Amino acid sequence: ELKVEQNPLFLSMQEGKNYTIYCNYSTTSDRLYWYRQDPGKSLESLFVLLSNGAVKQEGRLMASLDTKARLSTLHITAAVHDLSATYFCAVDLNSGTYKYIFGTGTRLKVLA
């Protein structure tokens, strides 16, 4: 059974600080997604990582994928209040079934 775990589950950080969210998964996959969800809203696509070593950056967020370690990271640089949200990773089961399993989510609060 595929398990996708994120840590931390909750993160409170000061504006201007850096931090990393981790996404570990339990089976082989070469495709991983990161999403952002604001309270009461739907999910917004941030990144899709398609191969080992993939790195993508958008503004203060940078995501990377290590398929050998079954690990993806979402790095936040110089956090600002607007980044406060819940962040999810999702893994393609890589079995030809096109099933996507979501992580537990990381609730980020950036304090002014």
Place this chain on the structure above:
Amino acid sequence: NAGVTQTPKFRILKIGQSMTLQCTQDMNHNYMYWYRQDPGMGLKLIYYSVGAGITDKGEVPNGYNVSRSTTEDFPLRLELAAPSQTSVYFCASRDAAGNTIYFGEGSWLTVV
């Protein structure tokens, strides 16, 4: 741009009632998904479909049924609603390349 459209947005059901959540997409995507999100939790895959006439179970299919008679529509039926089905339901679709999963706005369901 319509994208993925879900109806209704909000619904209150009594225990034992049945209802159908509607989902339609106008992007000609073959792959469609239903997820549920309990308060403060991640998304759990209920059912998914890889094309018209083809559906399969996800992580938490019990108490639900789906059909896929057309490419555009993927309704989710709840039979004999139970309080445990109180949740937010998200429909999603993806393109053939799998580079983006598009989510609907969500349907908030309360079973009392």
